[in-house]
Amino acid sequence: MTDGDFIKVNKKELEKIKALFIMNTPADIYTWMYPIKILLEEGNEVRIIARDYSCTLDVLKELGFSFKSFKSIKSKYLKIFEIFIHINKAYEVSKNFKPSIIIGFGVDAALAAALLRKKCVVFMDNEPTPILQYLLTKPFVNAILTPSCFLKNLGNKQIRFNSFKELAYLHPKRFEPDPSIYNELGINKSEKFVILRFNGFDAMHDIGRSGFSKNNKIKLFYEMKKYAHVFVSSEGNIPLELQQHKLTISASRIHHALYYASLVVADTGTVPWEAAILGTPAVIYGSFTRKFGNFKELENKYGLNFSFTDFDLALKKAIEILMNINSKNEWQIKRSQLIEDKSDAVDFIVSLIKQYS
Secondary structure, eight states: OBHHHHHHHOOOOOOOOEEEEEEOSHHHHHHHHHHHHHHHHTTOEEEEEEEEOTTHHHHHHHTTOOOEEEEOOOOTTTGGGHHHHHHHHHHHHHHHHOOSEEEESSHHHHHHHHHHTOEEEEEOOOTTSOHHHHHHHGGGOSEEEEETTOSSOOOTTEEEESSOTTHHHHSTTTOOOOTTHHHHHTSOTTSOEEEEEEOOOOSGGGTTOOOOOHHHHHHHHHHHTTTSEEEEEESSOOOGGGGGGBOOSOGGGHHHHHHHOSEEEESSSHHHHHHHHTTOOEEEESGGGGGOHHHHHHHHTTOOEEEESSHHHHHHHHHHHHHOTTHHHHHHHHHHHHHHHSOOHHHHHHHHHHHHO
16 A cells, blocks of 8 residues: 555544554654644644663653653663563553554554554564564554555555655754754864764664774774764764764754764664755665665665765765765755655654554
């Protein structure tokens, strides 16, 4: 089913919705942020449970959301058991709240919905998700929302829509870049700056993957420093040599920094993907991008990001972009084409939630 097919059948008026959102990462928060605001403005009720992982809880607090939290299991090899923690927290919240629908990003939302006998909508754009998660998700959900470029066929519950989850919060209709971010970064507006983003490799889908070595991180930093101010952001430990260059802005301000950056270089997915959506060149190191329809479309159709499995080639492309004084303008033009081609993610997500509540 496609988004066009879905909108044609979405005509009925619904009673008050009681929606329970399960959030695991900051990207989850941003995806659901505007749909939640619309649901609340229309008089519906919403509850949020969130994983205590990375800066997830900090982002929720900074954005003013109330939530219940649950602990994260640190070992990526044991993370599958974290699902039971999610489900237990969902059960605790649901005893009094009694949701009409549970919304999330996969198996935890699906199993919680099965236990509580509730309707469920999940979003998926992570094709390398372990097959067990797919098998445990599909029987217990009403709809699986994926981008139209998603590489897997998930069956009759899959609804492909002509957008990306990132456009739910980075579309120009909703995101307005704030130039005061330069003050928070401590640099002048005339200065070029680069953001280096390093993966922590602590998630289940990171098993068998690796990124920049310590020596490559250091080499990358000093090469980029020849052309621009450099900030380092990392899910894991930052090499001691680079500690003083750590990006220290609040978590909820990251997208403003990504918008104004001249370049993002990373060995992880979300940050360079968001940068590309914002019209900032992104160079990604690692073979994982070949497994994602999102990355393939951004690179092959729009030329907004580049991915490499060879460090030297990734570095060469990063330098090439920084030496091109027109690169930022070129990427903004590419971004405009992307925005023109895609549908409104927020309106579609809200209509989907209403349809299945």
